[in-house]
Amino acid sequence: MPIKIEYLYHIYDEGLPSQQVALQDINFIFEDHCFTALIGQTGSGKSTLIQHLNGLLIPTSGKIDINSYLIDISLVYKEKKGQKIIDQKAMKKKRKAKLKDIKTLRKKVGIVFQFPEYQLFEDTVIKDVSYGPKNFGLSDDEVLEASKHALDLVGIDKSYYDRTPFALSGGEKRRVAIAGIIAMKPDVLVLDEPTVGLDANGEEKLLNLIENIHKSGTSIILATHNMDVVLKYCQQAIVLDKGKIVKQSTPLELFQDQEFLTHSSLVPPKVFSFALKLKAHGLDIDLSKIKDVDSLASEIMKAKR
Numbered sequence: 001m002p003i004k005i006e007y008l009y010h011i012y013d014e015g016l017p018s019q020q021v022a023l024q025d026i027n028f029i030f031e032d033h034c035f036t037a038l039i040g041q042t043g044s045g046k047s048t049l050i051q052h053l054n055g056l057l058i059p060t061s062g063k064i065d066i067n068s069y070l071i072d073i074s075l076v077y078k079e080k081k082g083q084k085i086i087d088q089k090a091m092k093k094k095r096k097a098k099l100k101d102i103k104t105l106r107k108k109v110g111i112v113f114q115f116p117e118y119q120l121f122e123d124t125v126i127k128d129v130s131y132g133p134k135n136f137g138l139s140d141d142e143v144l145e146a147s148k149h150a151l152d153l154v155g156i157d158k159s160y161y162d163r164t165p166f167a168l169s170g171g172e173k174r175r176v177a178i179a180g181i182i183a184m185k186p187d188v189l190v191l192d193e194p195t196v197g198l199d200a201n202g203e204e205k206l207l208n209l210i211e212n213i214h215k216s217g218t219s220i221i222l223a224t225h226n227m228d229v230v231l232k233y234c235q236q237a238i239v240l241d242k243g244k245i246v247k248q249s250t251p252l253e254l255f256q257d258q259e260f261l262t263h264s265s266l267v268p269p270k271v272f273s274f275a276l277k278l279k280a281h282g283l284d285i286d287l288s289k290i291k292d293v294d295s296l297a298s299e300i301m302k303a304k305r
Contacts, residue, residue, distance in 0.1 A: 001066070001067040001108065001187035001188060001219060002032050003029070003053060003067075003109075003188065004064070004065040005026050005028050005030075005052075005064050005065075006064075007025060007026075007062045008023055008025070008026035008062035008064065009021070009023055009024055009026075009059060009061045010022045010023040010052065010057060010059055010060050015088070022048040023048055023049060023243045024242075024244050026049065026244075026245060028245060028248070030188070030219065032219060034219050034220070034221070034235060035214050035219075035220045035234050035236070036220070036221050036234060036236045036238060037222050037223075037224055037229070037237045037251070038222065038224070038238050038240065039225075039230065039237055039239045039240070040239055040240035041241070041265065044242065044243070045242070045243040045244075046223040046240055047223065049240070050111060050190045050192060050221065050223055051111070052071075053066070053188070054102075054106045054110070054190070055102035055105050056111065058073065059071065059095075060091075061073050061074070061075050066105060066109060066188075067108060067187065069104060069105045069108065071105075072094075073091065073095060075091070078090070103136075106184075107184055109186055109187070109190060110181035110182070110184055110186035110188070111191075112178055112181055112189065112192065112194060113192050114192045114196055116178065116194075117170065117176075119180075120165040120173060120176065122165070123164055124161065124163065124164060125160050125164075125165050125176055126147055126151070126161040128165050128177075128180055129150055129151055129176065129180045129183050130143050130144065130147045132184045133185075146183045146184075150179040150183035153209075153212070153213065153216075154178055155205070155209065156172065156175055169202075170197065170198065170202065171199075171201075171205060171206065174202075174206060175205075175209065178194075178206075186218065187218065187219060188218065188221065189213060189219070189220055189221070190221045190222075190223075191210065191221070191222050192223045193223060193224055193225065194207075195207065195224070195226055195229065207229060207232075207233060210233070222234065227255075227266065227267060227268055228269045228292070231271070231290070231291060232291045232292050234251055235250065235251075236250060236251075237250065237254045239264060239266070247260060252287060252288050254266075254268075255272045255273075255276075271290065271292060271293055271296050272290055275287060275296055278300070283303050285302070285303050286299055
């Protein structure tokens with residue numbers, strides 16, 4: 001399910017002294033079945049952008065077309081003293097109107113926020129995962145089936161169903177929270193820094209889970225600071241800076257652009273930097289195959305044969 005964004009602007013505290021332009025002229029298409037990374041320093045606009053994808057935030061102006069669900073906040077003008085100016089009252093009415101019909105969109109696009117385990121609140125795992133699909137009007141049998149399927153997908157055994165989610169490990173809590181989104185069967189899964197706070201083992205398990213969800217047909221949009229994740233899992237990278245898209249490319253193209261990386265203060269994965277040095281010293285390795293240490297070792301072995 002593609003998501004088309006046109007001329008998107010978002011301004012916090014519009015018209016007040018504290019006004020802040022968070023997004024400026026964003027134009028992009030998230031293609032169907034994408035695995036896309038949103039990259040940028042803190043404050044670049046990543047979190048603001050993803051909250052527009054299921055109506056948690058409504059644009060100050062611009063359009064977002066999500067599988068025929070259209071959020072259209074085109075500018076409305078009026079005449080004042082012979083000048084054409086934006087009609088702020090009309091714009092506010094358009095935003096309010098869009099908020100009234102947002103439920104359908106939130107079934108199509110599920111968002112998992114940073115530290116999603118803090119959103120757990122029911123007294124058992126199965127109740128927590130069932131909360132979302134229940135609110136979309138499914139029958140009790142359909143809710144239970146969807147919840148069990150989601151928990152199975154994230155690797156939570158049925159022996160956990162009646163446990164309190166608050167007694168689980170950090171990684172288990174995060175998987176249960178993700179299951180709660182998956183149970184609603186979204187076409188697009190958006191994750192905001194999903195690996196923050198996890199140890200290496202928990203991070204690997206979670207990322208393998210996300211990769212399997214993608215393979216099952218779900219589009220993945222991932223906001224992250226972790227360049228190793230971008231290299232290994234993502235098909236495309238969008239770099240944001242001060243609310244603007246400053247680069248769109250594959251991870252391979254991004255991590256070879258040394259001038260851009262230096263200018264944007266992005267640090268490429270060490271394994272890719274090492275691969276670049278090996279290639280510069282004459283080792284004939286295929287950079288497009290480098291995803292992690294294992295793939296680099298494999299390419300070195302091939303080059304030495």
